[in-house]
Amino acid sequence: MQEQLAVNIPEAARRLGLSIRTVAALVSRRELASRKVGRRRIIPVAALEAFVRGEPRTGNAKHVQSIQGNSGRTGE
Secondary structure (H helix, E strand, O other): OOOOOEEEHHHHHHHHOOOHHHHHHHHHOOOOOOEEEOOEEEEEHHHHHHHHHOOOHHHHHHHHHHHHOOOOOOOO
């Protein structure tokens, strides 16, 4: 079985040991990265891991860029 790259809010809550309402609040306050896909909201597993490590959300974008092979440079 292949590991998921992103999960929905109830699954994120289960993995974090938090309530669905708490995870939804974290997403709403932009403390936990998420993305809207149609009518669904998904949370990257990498964002869950970063949240548990206590990394600020801005660190998630750099982490995702490094996974995608982007050095994070803006052409300077």
